Amino acid sequence: MAIRLALLFGLAWFQDGPASEPWVVYEPADGRANGKHVVLIAGDEEYRSEEALPMLGRILARRHGFRCTVLFSIDPETGAIDPDEQTNVPGLEHLDRADLMICFLRFRELPDEAMKHFVDFVEAGKPLVGLRTSTHAFDYRRDEESAYRRYGWNDREWKGGFGKQILGETWVAHHGAHGSESTRGVLEEDRRDHPILRGVGDVWGPTDVYTVGELPPDATVLVRGQVLAGMTPDAAPVAGAKNAPMMPIVWTRAIARESGPPQRVVCSTIGASQDLESEGLRRLLVNACYWGLGMEENIPARSDVDFVGDYDASPFGFGKAKKGVRPEDLALGR
Secondary structure: OOOHHHHHHHHHOOOOOOOOEEEEEEEEOOOOOOOOOOEEEEEOOOHHHHHHHHHHHHHHHHHOOOOEEEEOOOOOOOOOEEEOOOOOOHHHHHHHHHOOOEEEEOOOOOOHHHHHHHHHHHHHHOEEEHHHHHHOOEEOOOOOOOOOOOHEEEEEEOOOOOHHHOOOOOOOEOOOOOOOEEHHHHHHHHHHHOOHHHOOOOEEOOOOOOOOOOOOOEEEEEEEEEEEEEOOOOOOEOOHHHOOOOEEEEEEEEEEOOOOOEEEEEEEOOOOOHHOOOHHHHHHHHHHHHHHHOHHOOOOOOOOOOOOOOOOOOOOOOOOOOOOOOOOOOOOOO
């Protein structure tokens, strides 16, 4: 059986990232495995998800015992990671055996045979975490006959698609001024005892606050985004309507399903690669994985979120992705 699996999925299933596979796998540190498999899907052009999710996967694997498989938008001709490639994310079949999904996607349009794995995971009621542009993860412009076009961010029948129906909001607008007004995370006072906020202190990121309209009734806001008049943590809050009230930037949902327990969902509109330099945000996202899996009793008072290996986050922006990086370049030694 092991040989068959190795042939089917490559040795990446058993060890960290061989050169033959268009994804990377991070195995738990020795003696730390908790038996849970997390699939992280990076695919956005602007906020360097291809940098953020490998580091988040490393932390989850080596600090917390999750086995983590990180998928990317891949140039099918070169095999290199290409955030501008909107139609090719190899490895989505890993979702068939995943316990939790973390997605950081923007305007993808995947072939139906690949998209089916994503949709099956969601509609099975499994837990997921959506980051930043995942509110507008899909955009069906090429294939209007796709069986999954309802997942598009602006679908009219399944209003707002995956973003609105599952995460709680689709793309609306930039609330803070993009590129000039950064974000301070302000924890909701009456939610400070929520497991996801355990040990979470300062949260700041250079990306701006997104506009959020009316969230569904089952949403619980954990963090709001204070718009700052500058791109440094010590910038003053913007005066006026932008912060009165402040927009939600992190919330949870418990979506009722016909069978089984409610589906646990976490959405964070902060989460770019530079945002992950915030220790508080990293801790929040790690805690969110525990909570999503119903493992909140295992969240320590202060989750270990130290970086695993070097982390030099690139600035956000279109056309700024590092060229020629392949998934195997992101592998870790044992």
